[in-house]
Amino acid sequence: MNIKHQARGGFRQVADDELLVQAETVIAAMDSNANFATPTPDLTAVGAAKDDFSAKLAVARKRSGPEETELKNQSREALAELLKQLAFYVSTTANGNLAVILSSGFQATAYPRRGRVPEQPYAVRLNDGRLSGQLTFTLPKVPGALFYEYRYGTLDEATNEPLWGEPILTTSSRDNLIAGLEEGVRYHVQVRAVNGYGRTEWSDPVSMRVR
Structure with a gap:
């Protein structure tokens, strides 16, 4: 980019x-x-x-x-x-x-002038949304990040790995809403930070069952 x-x-x-x-x-x-x-x-x-x-x-x-x-x-x-x-x-x-x-x-x-990609995001936290079928996620703000990309998906039983959807952009590190999820299903979420020099690695996945 x-x-x-x-x-x-x-x-x-x-x-x-x-x-x-x-x-x-x-x-x-x-x-x-x-x-x-x-x-x-x-x-x-x-x-x-x-x-x-x-x-x-x-x-x-x-x-x-x-x-x-x-x-x-x-x-x-x-x-x-x-x-x-x-x-x-x-x-x-x-x-x-x-x-x-x-x-x-x-x-x-x-863009930041230091010429470096931001640090990899960590400590992503999931919470219930206000309504059924919703989750929110928050993470510590990453210095030097201009925005974040996140992805989510459910577990593939055959491979025991999440089936990730397409990355979605957000400018905020706090209280990002993921809606339209299936109740009773566990969803996995990852986040990465982006600036003018590139993208970080994806964060460690976190998961939560949707109420």
């Missing part, structure tokens, strides 16, 4: 007003942008989240009570999460092309 840049999707340290400006800039830049035919999430959803945050921010500044502040914070988190997902879409679609990334309205960030 010869990617050198990605869209910057972290907004934790960004001020409220700056977050609004960033959202407005991205929506305007990506609207009818031929580089991004099918934005994920949809720009309409991002726009609705931006408008909701703008309205709740105005109320919180006017009244400044704990309830208004909490509602504003919840709305901010929702908008930031959508922008993070959109930045991931831009990064994967642009495939390292800096001009394409910048055309999205997102700022670009370079």
Whole structure:
């Protein structure tokens, strides 16, 4: 993978007003942008989240009570999460092309400069999801990783080895949801970390029976 840049999707340290400006800039830049035919999430959803945050921010500044502040914070988190997902879409679609990334309205960030593949993930932990047929997995964040790939599958009785599905991308190391699983069946999960210099080995497999 010869990617050198990605869209910057972290907004934790960004001020409220700056977050609004960033959202407005991205929506305007990506609207009818031929580089991004099918934005994920949809720009309409991002726009609705931006408008909701703008309205709740105005109320919180006017009244400044704990309830208004909490509602504003919840709305901010929702908008930031959508922008993070959109930045991931831009990064994967642009495939390292800096001009394409910048055309999205997102700022670009370079890959780690140390020239090394990240360390192999470890201590992957599985938990029940909120609903039947779901699992979640969490692992310690891998330094230098830009995103993760995970795969899951059931055990092949003939070989006593898991039958792995296709790798799936995620930007988060925490609370990743795997849904649509068969109840009562034990599933095995592996994760690997990825940056501009390559992929790690798969983590040791972990397994859990779905409730």
